Amino acid sequence: MIDKGRAFSTIKVYLAAISACHVGFGRDTAGRHPLVRRFMKGARRRLFVPKPLFPSWDLSLVLDALCQQPFEPLGEIDMKLLSLKTALLLALSTAKRVGEIQALSVHPSCLRFSPGFDKVCLIPNPSFMPKVMNPSYHCAPIELRAFHPPPFSSSEEQRLNSLCPVRALRTYIERSRSFRGADQLFVSWALSHRGKPISRQRLSHWIVDAIELAYIHKGLQPPGALRAHSTRGMATSWALFKGVSIEEVCKAADWASPHTFARFYRLDVTAPSLAHSVLRVGAV
Incomplete structure (x- = not known):
């Protein structure tokens, strides 16, 4: 080999x-x-393969694109775009593997919205077996809170609410109910397989397609070699940079040790480097 x-x-x-x-x-x-x-x-x-030091795509650019057409308004956009946006927001807000996201279900025992739709609790299908089975794994529920829910005090809050994974999930479930043929959360929107559960590979394509479309609608060429798995490193690196503890990061991503994050996933998402900060003085 x-x-x-x-x-x-x-x-x-x-x-x-x-x-x-x-x-x-x-x-x-x-x-x-x-x-x-x-x-x-x-x-x-x-056969050593060095881990990437920097993100392969721009998270801020992608999130900004998700706030605009053709990804909004959720109630009117094409089912394909709604599916891609929901899948990407769920991957970013949970830092879960694609297999864990694919195992989510709309069955009442696995998905519950709060009365005011300010949060949602998701539980993977009990039969799901994760890629890495830690001794402490117990099919832990995923709880997501609404992001800048209404009423809005500014147009910026309304814009940020368009990135809310709870809002996207609720809209996706409501709009897919009429053709849904399985309890699996994500089902196909394509006419030939409409309503059927999608595979792990197809869900990975959805996440990559969402990133690529965000770049295209910003008038930019998408980066090459995009991978759905990159959302784990992107989400956890930004979470750590924004002040989330390493313990919470590892808990969310199901890593038994911070060494896994540091060795394989941590990316440099910080502000411009010291060198750039110094050299920028010359622009004054």
């Missing part, structure tokens, strides 16, 4: 499959044999 240029994550999958079927060595599995462990250590170094 290394000679074929496969990623280290692929090597680990093959090793896990071999370990599951191999008789092992004494009390240890094949994956824990000293030579195998040395081999994997070398493979990790040889």
Whole structure:
């Protein structure tokens, strides 16, 4: 696999499959044999892929686009755009994996709005198995509060309310009720599969499509190689920058240790660098 240029994550999958079927060595599995462990250590170094240091797309630009046409007003826009916007807002406001978002349900036991629609509680389908099963995992509910709900004291508050995930969810559920054919939260809007539950891969495409359309309607070329999974690093990095504790960030993203966030997801979303701040003096 290394000679074929496969990623280290692929090597680990093959090793896990071999370990599951191999008789092992004494009390240890094949994956824990000293030579195998040395081999994997070398493979990790040889196939090292550096994590991105900076965001691959501009969150402020995308959010600003979501406040305008063609993503507003929610009650009148195309079902496709409503689906894309709702999926992206949910990914950003929860920092969950696509698989966890896909497992959400509209069944009364899994989704409840408060009487005044100022918050919503979502619970993944009990049969859902996460990608990374931590010992502490217990299918924890997701609670979202309304973002700048009415009455509005300014036009800016009304604009910010267009980014409210509770509002988007409520509108999406109401408008999809007439053709919905499954309890899964996100169902297809396409005529050929209308009302059927979408796959994890399709939901990933929705999130990427929403980002790309935001760029296009801002008159800009979308960045290349966009991934739905980037919303986790984007959301958690901005949350930390805005003052959310590292404990709360890890709890929301289901990371057992802050090291996971620091090693794989943390991005530099801070203000301009010291160098740029100094050089900007020359513009006075």
